Amino acid sequence: MNTHIPTLLLREWLQHKRGWLIAAFAPPILFLAMLPFSHMDGRPEGSLEMFAPLIFVISSCAIYAIALLVALFQLPGLARRDVQDRSIEFWLSLPGRPGESVASTVLAHAWLAPVGAAVVGAAFGLPIALSVLGRMFGWADTMALHWGEVLVAALPLLLRGLAGTVLLTLWLLPLIFVLMAASAWLKRLGVPLVLVGGGVAVAVMHNVYGIDWPLNALLDLNVRINHALLYDGHGLVRALQSGLDLGGYMLQDLGRSAAELLSLSFVGWMAVAVSGFALVVAKRARGG
Template identity: 60%
Template sequence: MNTHIPTLLLREWMQHKRGWLIAALAPPLLALVLTPIGKVEGLPLEQAQLVALSAVLVSALAGYGVCLLVALFQLPGLARRDMQDRSIEFWLSLPGRSSESVAATVLAHGWLAPLGGAVAGAVLGLPIGAAVLAAEGGSGVVGAVHWGAVVSDALPVLLRGLIGTALMTLWLLPMILVLMAASAWLKRLGVPLVLVGGAVTVGVLHGAYGISAPLDALKAWNVSLSESLVSDGPSLLEALQRQADLWAWTSRDLARALSDLASLQFLGWTALSAAGFAAVVFKRERGG
């Protein structure tokens, strides 16, 4: 079966590349420019290599977080993009299926764009780390750092995080697709109705009727979501401080995160994602 998703991904890139590049590059470049003229104090210069490694990881996380927030803000509205600009008839006349269009939109904005932000942040994290160390201790401290070791230590942690972005997207899909479906069917009222109505419903069920299942499900979802990138943060800090085998830590932490996918909770949220996806596709096939 032929797929048109690569072509549709190219469409997303052509339409949104400027915004994606700004979201991915502006924060680390701004940090790189402001660090030399800012005031940096209290860094443990005796652990300069750890400071540089932390700068790389924090920069990657910040790049991912900024791009993900932008994507989450945009995605609900993109469900009605082709109806709003009246191009829906053109897109429906093409060989591609509506399901492919929706899937490509979610894939590009929900995973690939934030993933690019993480990669950009990681790459620019090295000069940011050097700038931070130079601002605190001068060029001598920067020259004393074994930058090859910084890169080798960062690789397993970054790999864990990059794989975790896919897990994060899987856990976010229920929220993304439900909000997209609400926006597609209810237009501008969809997102606030779902968010406010859902919060009120869960609160009333828990407070007035003692039904805590929806609240417990949301709490468990939030825990799984927060553990997508790093399941055990304290163990990572301990491994970094002790200079332990980070590849071993990565395998253990990733196995723990993957185990959450083999659960009834994940199956339930996947069913909700499928329902939201079907609702968006059905609305699109009707031509808005």
Template identity: 40%
Template sequence: MQTFKTLLLREWMQHQRGWLVLLALPLLLVLGFGLFGEVHLDLRDDGGVDAVPPLGVAMVTILGAGGLSLVLAWMAALLQAPGLARRDVQDRSIEFWLSLPISHTQGVGAPLLMHLVLWPWIALLAGLAAGTLGSLLTVAQAYGPGAWFALPWTALLPAVALLALRLMLGTLLATLWLSPLILGTMAASAWLKRWGLPVVVGAVIGGGLLLERLYGMTWIWDTLRLLGTRASQALMVADRSGDGPHGFVIEHGDEIAGALSAMPGWLLHDAGQALLLLASPAFAAALAGGALAFGALWLRRARGA
């Protein structure tokens, strides 16, 4: 276990400079908006301005900073993923790592866990914390500092904490749904080096077009659409059937307090729906595809080239 923790720490040490920049960006945006922006939202159907109450300003700031941090971190991880597969070969450190008492499973699994799961979680929590602190400026800019201290923190903080847990679960589940694509691209990069990503993109697009034009089959497009839909449902708003508490719409400023009180129940329901989606042949097939790609990464590392 200590060895695995050390491998995770290695990922942080190698990427901490770029990751810290991404962590700081939402905070800087919130601070800039709080200092120089103007809080002005329209919640009325007739085009008139319905002033957002302090609670609404705080929620928008907190959720905006957290959501932006999560998106930036996840996109950065997906962009870096293909290069991780051949990093140790490129910098000629593969012989060193293979000489250590580290299993190939640990060597492959640690970067995947850090980049695709733990790093987005860290960014999300940091973004929510930055948004909470930044909300002092945005609320004070519109209503004065006293309004921030008067917010219903006993309801707001638990709702934000539960939202963080829901998004953390959603990030993990979405990554599992997309694992055939993510790990498949990494495996191709490990075996084909710089040609890996072009080959995968070409095979998917070319194969999809070929099947569709010659045989009228849309299997590849349907598979991509299914994986993308399930990943987005896993991340948030899993229940899109129209039945049950699948969300809420805020049309007036005085409805924000009610939405806050309903948020914990909705988040728990949504998390349950996301977990129910796992009980399907599609998820089993996605896991199988991800496992095959992981095995290809493991085999490439075992060969040490």
């Protein structure tokens, strides 16, 4: 079966590349530009060898988070993009199926663009680490550090984070598709109605009627989302301090996060995501 997703992904790149590049490159460049004017007091506890890999990871995660937030803000509106610019008839006339169009939009914005931003953040990790550590520990000690070993130490952390983006995207799909479906069917009122109305409904059920399962389900989803990129942050700090094999520890951490996909909670939330996806596709297929 032929797929048109690569072509549709190219469309997303051509249409949104400027915003994606700004979201990826502007924050680290601005940070480096403002760093000389910042003021740091005292020498922090811990060694250069522990801080250097963490700065790489923090840089990558920060840029990834910015790009992901931009995507989550944009995606509900993209459900009605082709209707708003009156190009829906053109896209429906092409061989591609409506489901492919919706899937490629979510794939590009919710995963590919943020992952690309994370790679950019990791690339900026070296100049950021040099600048920050030079101001914190002194330039002599910083330049004497074996940066090749730092990169080797940071690699398992970065790979764990990149693998975790897949898990994070899966756990975010219910939220993404519900908001996209609301926007597609209810237009501008969709997202506020879902967020405000859903929040009020959950609060009333919990506080007035003692129905706790909706709140518990949302709290559980929040926990799963927090576990996606790193399951045990305190354990990572202990591993860095004790000199454990980071590669093995990161594999164990990834396994614990991936194991949560085998839960009934994941099955239930995927059912919500599939329902939202079907609603978006149905609305698009109708040309509305």
